[in-house]
Amino acid sequence: MSSTPDPYASVTATARAIATGEATATRVVDAYLGRIRNLDRELGAFLAVNAEGARAGAAAVDRARAANEPLGPLAGVPIALKDNLVTRGLATTAGSKILAGWIPPYDGDAVTRLRAAGAIVLGKTNMDEFGMGSSTERSAYQKTRNPWDTSRVPGGSSGGSAAAVAAGLCAASLGTDTGGSIRQPAAMCGVVGMKPTYGRVSRYGVVAYASSLDQVGPLARSVEDAALLLSAIAGHDPRDATSIAAPVDAYAAALTGEVAGLRVGLPREYYGEGLDAEIRAALARTAEALRERGAEIVDVSLPHTAHALPAYYVIAPAEASSNLARYDGIRYGTRAPDAPDLLALYSKTRGAGFGPEVKRRIMLGTYALRAGYYDAYYKKAQQVRACISRDFADAWATVDVLLTPTTPAPAFRFGAKATPVDMYLGDIYTLACNLAGLPGLSVPCGLTAGGLPIGAQLLGRPLDEATLLRAGGVIEAAVGLGAQRPRAVS
Amino acid sequence: MTELAQLLVDWEAVIGLEVHVQLATASKAFSPSAVQFGAPPNSLTDPTVLGLPGALPVYNARALELALALGLATSSRIRMTSRFARKHYFYPDQPKNYQISQYDEPLCEHGVVDMFIGGELRRVELTRIHLEEDAGKNTHVGATSHVDLDRAGVPLVEVVTEPVMHTPEEAAEFVRALHGLVRWLGISEADMEKGQLRCDANVSVRRRGEDRLGTRTELKNINSFRFIQHAVEHEIARQLRLVESGGRVERETRLWDAVAGQSHTMRTKEEANDYRYFPDPDLPPLVVDPAQLDAIERGLPELPAARFRRYTRSGVGADEARTLVGERALADYMDAAIAAHGDEASAKFIGNWILTELLGALRAAERDVAASPLPPATLAALVRLVEDGTISGKIGKEVFEESFRTGEAPAAIVARRGVQQISNEAELGTIVERVVTANQRQADGYAGGNDKLFGFFVGQVMKETGGRANPVLTTALLKKRLGR
Incomplete structure (x- = not known):
């Protein structure tokens, strides 16, 4: 690495440069901090920049290297974290006013693992409040702009993490994905985003939105970087009862560049009406590229796909209405002043602290769970969920992975989705993966004529992240963005 | 009403x-x-x-x-x-x-x-x-x-x-x-x-x-x-x-x-x-x-109700059995004492000793039954000494008190203090004879219908023997000697 570290350098290259002494962690961190200073005023990807902590962490890495101490695989690599990942001593708001000023006393599991691998926490990124949104417009704090076109949203809810990676404001980032919140912004910002199998990464220290759907995952500029990050954060955590005990595969080693014999399914329900023509064409090119490299392309059907959206919008709000009950202003976060009694304290605190989309979902969920209606809504939705899981299980009998668009359309302009349902419909290709608990990967597969990124989504068997990454690597090499950079920041 | x-x-x-x-x-x-x-x-x-x-x-x-x-x-x-x-x-x-x-x-x-x-x-x-x-x-x-x-x-x-x-x-x-x-x-x-x-x-x-x-x-x-x-x-x-x-x-x-x-x-x-x-x-x-x-099932103890039934079947009164099973440590003490004693038929007698003497002494000493200074086997041994007539119930209480306080075995206390009950008919008969002879006036009074004087004779025999006379045998011998 030369005197000015390349902000678009891969995680591997950055880690290697620091390990060999070609660069210092301090210089790498300072370079990103400088870039954030210059660019993030416009992009708005970060809610908080951990300048002091990042410099201290970098200095510690540099000292360790000078003392010839062993370095972790991500030593000195600056990572941005979605602001719903709990960080000890570093404000965590989940994009909500109700958590303003809360300084957590602990690190979540993924953060602990990243730190143990030597990574530097560069800052906390913007998001839709509590993860409820698909554009990051529902953040209580600020807009985040898409680095490819600043008049457009970055997607969401992990929009800050996706924009920061796309704009070269960090080496990579972590997001969370409840119904597409990693994959959709990754697609819209032209980066790689992976939602691992439910239970592969601990949810300990993830501000819960919908507990049965939430999962932490990486956003990165390459499939290899995503694989390295996933290796660092995956693994069993006894503090999360839904964590999976299975050993973690060597993801980076799985990137052989080979797809010969791989059976790739194209679920017809994902290529129906409403899919943008350019995205449809890009996916066709992607499938063709895989076929040319020896993959077998198979048409399949996932018949219950249409029911994923309504099921999701019962289950996720129901769980959210419960998970968000704790924000009452009693112990932490913001408390409404001058409440005459306890009930007023609750209603004023929550009335002022939550944004409209959060309130909408709390009300939806409260409605779905009320006495006498549980069977008609929540239970029914869980039955639909089981049908969706069965669809996928049936598909795995004939294919190894499924290839779909990540989004029906590229990044849209601010305010373009006028109604909540318009916004919800943007997630139709990503929701089913969460309902079934499967791993999903979004990889850039080209740009629209207008220069907006397009994402290809790969869905796989439970715990088969390795195959998704391997196929994703081939797509990246064949139809990825190569050296193209977002215009707004180049 | x-x-x-x-x-x-x-x-x-x-x-x-x-x-x-x-x-x-x-x-x-x-x-x-x-x-x-x-x-x-x-x-x-x-x-x-x-x-x-x-x-x-x-x-x-x-x-x-x-x-x-x-x-x-x-x-x-x-x-x-x-x-x-x-x-x-x-x-x-x-x-x-x-x-x-x-x-x-x-x-x-x-x-x-x-x-x-x-x-x-x-x-x-x-x-x-x-x-x-x-x-x-x-x-x-x-x-x-x-x-x-x-x-x-x-x-x-x-x-x-x-x-x-x-x-x-x-x-x-x-x-x-x-x-x-x-x-x-x-x-x-x-x-x-x-x-x-x-x-x-x-x-x-x-x-x-x-x-x-x-x-x-x-x-x-x-x-x-x-x-x-x-x-x-x-x-x-x-x-x-x-x-x-x-x-x-x-x-x-x-x-x-x-x-x-x-x-x-x-x-x-x-x-x-x-x-x-x-x-x-x-x-x-x-x-x-x-x-x-x-x-977990194999490790479950016998439950209070089952133990209550077992005790009452062995002749323990319902009230006593209920008290005994009111606390696991107490019931376990009872079981250990019965086991050390060796005869389930003595359960009622053992239970009485536990409920009166042991609980009283524990209360006075402000101790739990689990921390009793007098182990179940010792209580069983004491009960046996009373049952086989080696000592009287009254002496037994004294021996209990001393054993509870010092930890000395009841048999050792009995031997050291020489308080074995006199149950030998010949030996006790000699003493009865001596007492009656020495108190002829009272013997005449009793024979003349003054029943109260019987207690006087029992007292004299006890005095003579230092309380060691077997009370049942003493009564029998006195009645025989005094003529009614």
Whole structure:
């Protein structure tokens, strides 16, 4: 690495440069901090920049290297974290006013693992409040702009993490994905985003939105970087009862560049009406590229796909209405002043602290769970969920992975989705993966004529992240963005 | 006849109980904080107890073991896959604003608890026993409220009975029986003063002969055996006065005020919470390992009711047997003493020694039976010395007292003090002869009909022998010598 570290350098290259002494962690961190200073005023990807902590962490890495101490695989690599990942001593708001000023006393599991691998926490990124949104417009704090076109949203809810990676404001980032919140912004910002199998990464220290759907995952500029990050954060955590005990595969080693014999399914329900023509064409090119490299392309059907959206919008709000009950202003976060009694304290605190989309979902969920209606809504939705899981299980009998668009359309302009349902419909290709608990990967597969990124989504068997990454690597090499950079920041 | 008794000629009360019992684990139900009574406020917390964003619950394996022991001891049907559910209501002593509990798939169903009514055992059917977590405590100081979360997250079982009790006494006895059982099993200290066992009562009344249950009220905060009886009695009377005067019982929750000796409305049916139960997505179904269940079953002690039956079969009186099984350590002492003695037929005699001499001495020394300085085998040895006539019962008490104090073996004390009972007919006959000869005037008086003088002779023989004369033999020999 030369005197000015390349902000678009891969995680591997950055880690290697620091390990060999070609660069210092301090210089790498300072370079990103400088870039954030210059660019993030416009992009708005970060809610908080951990300048002091990042410099201290970098200095510690540099000292360790000078003392010839062993370095972790991500030593000195600056990572941005979605602001719903709990960080000890570093404000965590989940994009909500109700958590303003809360300084957590602990690190979540993924953060602990990243730190143990030597990574530097560069800052906390913007998001839709509590993860409820698909554009990051529902953040209580600020807009985040898409680095490819600043008049457009970055997607969401992990929009800050996706924009920061796309704009070269960090080496990579972590997001969370409840119904597409990693994959959709990754697609819209032209980066790689992976939602691992439910239970592969601990949810300990993830501000819960919908507990049965939430999962932490990486956003990165390459499939290899995503694989390295996933290796660092995956693994069993006894503090999360839904964590999976299975050993973690060597993801980076799985990137052989080979797809010969791989059976790739194209679920017809994902290529129906409403899919943008350019995205449809890009996916066709992607499938063709895989076929040319020896993959077998198979048409399949996932018949219950249409029911994923309504099921999701019962289950996720129901769980959210419960998970968000704790924000009452009693112990932490913001408390409404001058409440005459306890009930007023609750209603004023929550009335002022939550944004409209959060309130909408709390009300939806409260409605779905009320006495006498549980069977008609929540239970029914869980039955639909089981049908969706069965669809996928049936598909795995004939294919190894499924290839779909990540989004029906590229990044849209601010305010373009006028109604909540318009916004919800943007997630139709990503929701089913969460309902079934499967791993999903979004990889850039080209740009629209207008220069907006397009994402290809790969869905796989439970715990088969390795195959998704391997196929994703081939797509990246064949139809990825190569050296193209977002215009707004180049 | 009291007013209540009069009303109960035509009316019947129906009572069901919900008893919360804290499980004696080292750590909390869903997180690693310690469980301890009386620690400084908010010192036993962690992110999960505090309900911090991102914190998650994992169920305490030890708590499950303890709950399973109770399930087995109550002959409950154990659900091999049960489920945690969230019960929602807002209150500051509950940081998540929901309680993790069990709802439609509880760990245990259809169990029974045996309680004592008089000298009889009576069976009370349980609806269910489920797992949940305790809440913290709010205290109000003037206009300020304080929240202490030390108790938040302590593992609980909630034991719910069928509505099968009819008198306040039965309600109190049930709680006594459950209290005894959980202490017997060692799964809870169940100290009601520390809130480790807490009781709510559902009470309704109906005309005798009616099958349908009346509208019930739920009484909360009745936290001593005495209060249970008092509060239930009070509530039955309140309801009967209402219905007798043409009123109607309203479905409501009432709070018992032990100081005032009355209850008041806490919330009405209209104000009742919709708890919005749903399966807790943070917790996978709770699966019981059959091998573990077998191991717990094998490790269960003989239960109080079974031991009560065994003692009464051996001739121990019902009252005595009930006292003996009132505490596991006491009953274990009894069993050890019987075993050391070797003859089950002596159980009644051994029991009497335990209940009178041992408990008295322990009380005076302020010691628990488990820490008795006089081991069961020693008591058994002492009992044998009395039974075989080596010493009299009276001397036995002296020997007991000395052995309890010094730890010396009873036989050694008897030998050292030379207090063996004189049961040899020839030897005692010589002494009787001497006493009668020396007191001829009194002998004549007795022969002349003055019965009181018989005691004089017994006293003289005892004096002569230093109290060692076998009293039965002494009486027989004196009667023979004195002529009637």
